[in-house]
Amino acid sequence: MDLRRFRALREAGMSIAEIARETGTNWRTVKKYLDQPGIVVPERGTPRKGCIPQVIVPYAPVVDAWLQADITLKGTVIHERLVDTYGFTGHYQRVKMYLQEARPRIAAELGLGPADMDGLHRRFEVFPGAQAQVDWGDEGGILTRAGIRKVYSFHMVLSYSRDPFCCFTTSMDLATFWDCHRRAFAHFGGVPKTIVYDRTKTVVRRHVAPGQAVPLHPEAVAFAGHYDFDIDVLAAYRPTGKGRVERQVTIVRDHVLAGRGFASLMELDAAFAAWVPLRRSRTHRTHGEVIGVRAARDHAALRPLPARPYIVADRHLRYVGKDCLVAFEASLYSVPARRIRPRQLVEVRSGHDTVSLHLLTADATGSTLLAVHPRAAVRGQWVIDMSHWGGLPDGHTRAVTAGDTAERHAGRASVSSTSPLQDLLHRTGADQIPVGRRPLQFYDEIAGVRPIRLAPVPGTTGATTEKETA
Structure with a gap:
């Protein structure tokens, strides 16, 4: 407590209450020392800093x-x-x-x-409609009870107003990624001039060294050209470049998902849609305005949506099996048996909701399309059009019987079997083959031999043995 400061402030014209507020002291203490002018304030002693060495x-x-x-x-x-x-x-x-x-x-x-020095970044602000930021969130097994092993959240945030968009998917592949963009543009009612991404493989074709131009994925270039926005790819390991959407991922988890149970992706999307008006009614701590009021200016500055959407398909090559099925993402899809051959290479174009199969070269009609199926919701599903198997043997002509047919038994005399061999001959019809009966001497005459009678062997009953001689 600096008593000299009390007198200096008093001489400067401050009241006791003002001195108390300025020095953080009770007003009674200030009045006590000001009313006792005879009290001598001791001089400050010499600082002791450095006298005792620090432990470090x-x-x-x-x-x-x-x-x-x-x-x-x-x-x-x-x-x-x-x-x-x-x-x-x-x-x-x-x-x-x-x-x-x-x-x-x-x-x-x-x-x-x-x-x-690491850990420093530059804060920036943008004009309405100038920028949006995109990121993925991994929500884990939130729908495990519904049979869905993994759920991901797609986030897009308008940088000027912090107006959010979020939808939930089971995949982060190319077709799903750009389909989420179309849903976000419909949610905002327009397209921002620039969208910021990290180096995800659905945007960047391959990674390059720092300072080099980043090669973009061809589908990303085509999609951005159709919707007329620029792609801004951040440097590697710089999440602060899109901190608005990074923060939004955590906000959605805390305010939409935490403490709730869901049975489907539709329920997740509906929960976010119900929370958006509440979010827009809040005052943002950074720009100090109501998010919904600032979002109105943001939406008005967005570029208009094109008349036709751009559908992105992820393309893969697969072989056709002998069962006319094509394996893709652990599920099987059928193709027409009359238009393919076993082990033929076909192209699979996977969209967000559909999977189409195409020939690599056009057929006689000039078409490459083989089939279009709804995309399997879970792994291991069979998506089959039964008409694709038309013309293949289906086994309807096969038949079995426990005995002979009536035609084979027509006009055949009944034979009572006395042994298994006779039963077998009877079932196969071998006993019905006519066989000529001749004496054994007939075969001796044909062979040119004559039987020789020998004398009776001693000890026998008089039987004789015949020996053939030439």
């Missing part, structure tokens, strides 16, 4: 060496290493206070300016 001082060379190796090393890591390796007994705050002085000093020694 013996470890300063070690900390400086670590900072020279990595200027961004965190204070918590430095404190942890000092305790573990060097037996440091001081508190983390001592390390933190030392780093406030040491980090700028070592950065200057290394020749690092403010531009070389």
